Each structure stands twice: as C-alpha cells, then as structure tokens.
Amino acid sequence: MNNEQIVVKMALDAWNSHLSRTEKLFSELSDLQLQQEISPGKNSGIYLLGHLVAVHDAMLPLLGLGEKLYPSLYNIYVENPANAGLEEPLTEYLRKYWKEVHARLATAFEGMSTENWFGPHKSVSEEDFKLQPHRNKLNLVINRTNHLAYHLGQLVILNK
Amino acid sequence: MNNEQIVVKMALDAWNSHLSRTEKLFSELSDLQLQQEISPGKNSGIYLLGHLVAVHDAMLPLLGLGEKLYPSLYNIYVENPANAGLEEPLTEYLRKYWKEVHARLATAFEGMSTENWFGPHKSVSEEDFKLQPHRNKLNLVINRTNHLAYHLGQLVILNK
Numbered sequence: 001m002n003n004e005q006i007v008v009k010m011a012l013d014a015w016n017s018h019l020s021r022t023e024k025l026f027s028e029l030s031d032l033q034l035q036q037e038i039s040p041g042k043n044s045g046i047y048l049l050g051h052l053v054a055v056h057d058a059m060l061p062l063l064g065l066g067e068k069l070y071p072s073l074y075n076i077y078v079e080n081p082a083n084a085g086l087e088e089p090l091t092e093y094l095r096k097y098w099k100e101v102h103a104r105l106a107t108a109f110e111g112m113s114t115e116n117w118f119g120p121h122k123s124v125s126e127e128d129f130k131l132q133p134h135r136n137k138l139n140l141v142i143n144r145t146n147h148l149a150y151h152l153g154q155l156v157i158l159n160k
Numbered sequence: 161m162n163n164e165q166i167v168v169k170m171a172l173d174a175w176n177s178h179l180s181r182t183e184k185l186f187s188e189l190s191d192l193q194l195q196q197e198i199s200p201g202k203n204s205g206i207y208l209l210g211h212l213v214a215v216h217d218a219m220l221p222l223l224g225l226g227e228k229l230y231p232s233l234y235n236i237y238v239e240n241p242a243n244a245g246l247e248e249p250l251t252e253y254l255r256k257y258w259k260e261v262h263a264r265l266a267t268a269f270e271g272m273s274t275e276n277w278f279g280p281h282k283s284v285s286e287e288d289f290k291l292q293p294h295r296n297k298l299n300l301v302i303n304r305t306n307h308l309a310y311h312l313g314q315l316v317i318l319n320k
Contacts, residue, residue: 001293003278007167010299014306039199039317118163133161139170142302146174146309153310154317157199 004114011117011138012109015145019102022052022152026098029158031091038154043082045158048151049094050077057101059144062121063137065108070097112137164274171298172269175305179262182212182312186258189318191251198314203242205318208311209254210237217261219304222281223297225268230257272297 001009026034026049034045043051054073060066068074076086089097117138120129129135161169186194186209194205203211214233220226228234236246249257277298280289289295 003164004167006278006294006296007164007298010294010296010302013294014302018306041320042317118166134166134170134173136166136170138167142170142174146178146306149306149309150313153313157202157314157317160201 004118008114008117008138011141011145015141015148018145018148018152022148022155023098023102025152025155025159026095029155033158034091036158038157043154045155046088046091046094047077047082048155049091049098050088052148052151053094053097053101054078055144055147056105057097059105059140060101060108062123062140063108063112064122065105069101069104073097164278168274168277168298171301171305175301175308178305178308178312182308182315183258183262185312185315185319186255189315193318194251196318198317203314205315206248206251206254207237207242208315209251209258210248212308212311213254213257213261214238215304215307216265217257219265219300220261220268222283222300223268223272224282225265229261229264233257 029045034049037044038048050073053070054077057068057070058074058078060068073089076084076088080086088094118133118136120126120135121137121140124132124135189205194209197204198208210233213230214237217228217230218234218238220228233249236244236248240246248254278293278296280286280295281297281300284292284295
C-alpha cells in the first residue's frame with residue numbers, strides 16, 4: 001500500500017469503529033431510554049439518533065454516491081432543534097433508517113478508488129478545490145467521524 | 161501540495177479546531193462548574209480536564225517528541241477512575257498544565273516533516289509496522305482527535 005491508500009484505510013477504520021460502537025449502544029438502549037434527555041434541557045437520545053441518521057444520509061450526495069434515502073429527516077433533525085415541534089418518525093423507523101443508510105454508505109465506500117477519495121466533495125466548486133485541495137471526500141469522512149464521536153460521548157450517558 | 165501533505169494538513173486542522181473549541185469551553189467554565197459531574201455518577205469536568213491533559217501529554221513520547229511534562233497525571237486520570245481517591249492537583253494547576261502541554265505539542269508539530277508523520281509511532285515495533293503501516297504518527301493524531309471530540313461532547317453539557 002502507498003501512503004494515500006494507507007490514509008484511506010485509517011480514515012475508514014476510524015469511521016467504522018465509531019459506527020460500530022454507536023450501533024452497539026443504540027441496540028442496548030430501549031426506546032424508553034432513548035426518550036430521555038442527555039441532560040435536562042439538552043437533546044434526547046431519539047433526537048440524536050435522528051440527527052446522526054440525517055447527517056450521514058446527507059453524506060451520500062456530498063460524496064457523489066446518489067440521493068439521500070430519507071431527505072425529510074434533514075429538516076427535522078438538522079435544520080431544526082428538538083423543541084421545534086415537528087412531527088417525527090416512530091423510533092422503530094429511525095432504527096431501521098439507521099441500518100439502511102449505513103448499509104448504503106458501506107456498499108458505496110467499498111467501490112470507491114483512492115483517487116476518488118482525494119477528489120472534491122460536492123459542496124466545493126472545482127475552482128475552490130484547486131486552492132483548497134484538503135476539501136476532499138476523505139476529509140468529509142474524517143470530519144463526520146469526529147462529529148459522530150462527539151455525539152457518542154453524549155449518548156453513552158443514557159446507558160445506565 | 162501533494163496528497164500526503166494535504167492529509168497531514170487535514171488531520172492537524174481537525175486536531176487544532178477541536179482543541180480550540182475545548183479550550184474556549186474550559187475558559188468559559190468556572191472551577192465550580194468543572195466540579196459538577198457530566199451526569200449523576202459520571203465523570204466530573206475536572207476529571208475530564210485532567211484526563212485530556214494526561215492523554216495529550218502522553219502523545220509527546222508516543223510521537224517521539226520527548227518525555228511527558230507531567231507524568232504523574234497519567235496514573236491519576238488514565239490508569240485510575242475518578243473515584244479512586246487519589247490526590248489531585250488544584251484545578252488552577254490543571255488549567256496551566258493544559259496550556260503547557262498543548263504549547264509543547266504545537267511547537268513540536270510545526271517541526272515535523274510529512275515523512276515523519278507517516279512513520280511508526282513509539283508503541284509499534286518496526287517489524288509490526290511493516291505489516292501494519294497505518295499505525296503511524298498521523299493516525300495517532302486522528303484517533304486522539306476523535307477521543308477529544310467524544311469528551312468535548314460531554315463537557316458542553318456543563319455549560320448552562
């Protein structure tokens with residue numbers, strides 16, 4: 001492996017390891033536990049589940065891997081806070097969406113070449129990318145892994 | 161910049177951005193707020209401050225950048241849990257250690273070549289590294305950034 005291939009492996013290993021830890025945690029938390037807030041006045045487990053599904057679903061178009069599977073989640077769990085009073089899917093559906101979005105991402109990642117990972121993601125123009133070549137697809141995965149770790153640190157609080 | 165240099169920039173940008181966010185949060189939290197637990201029975205803000213300083217201080221020898229500045233912290237904040245009853249430094253000292261450890265890391269990082277970042281960290285043997293070339297110094301920084309993000313997600317709960 002050359003260093004570019006090694007770095008792709010590093011970034012995907014970190015992504016997969018945090019996904020596994022989070023998935024295991026969600027499987028251990030009951031629907032009732034997910035209804036609890038992380039701390040009084042903070043997000044509930046359900047909101048964070050929806051938030052992570054929505055943010056990860058949005059990675060599909062950003063990485064050029066197709067359309068979002070559940071576009072309506074983005075408005076509910078990213079563009080609006082938990083107290084916006086928007087109608088939410090049942091928790092059992094959110095759990096199903098989690099599995100579907102990550103299965104789709106995993107399949108798509110398997111087919112991506114190293115060169116593709118170092119190419120621009122879809123929210124950066126080709127012109128900007130020439131000046132900011134770090135705004136590539138791999139960086140998106142690294143940033144989303146940090147975002148996932150941030151919320152995983154909160155979700156473990158619900159596991160008592 | 162070639163892709164190796166770009167990746168080093170990506171990893172250090174993510175590290176520095178999470179460090180800045182955490183440092184800003186610590187500066188906003190009073191010593192009294194830091195004494196609070198993240199959630200009943202979970203770690204306090206002070207323990208997490210000590211934990212992050214100790215883990216980051218240990219990056220110095222792991223990255224071949226010298227000895228730990230405060231080796232005694234590792235036993236208190238990594239090898240033992242909060243309820244072990246070990247004597248802890250005053251919070252004002254922990255705040256000072258935070259600054260010193262990160263200043264030392266920042267200075268050392270500036271002098272590191274791309275080639276050095278892709279070399280083995282000190283807890284992997286040269287032999288193992290030949291088979292597992294992803295166990296490099298850059299990967300250590302990527303993993304520590306995820307670890308930092310995880311605890312940052314918890315520390316923000318103290319900011320009310």
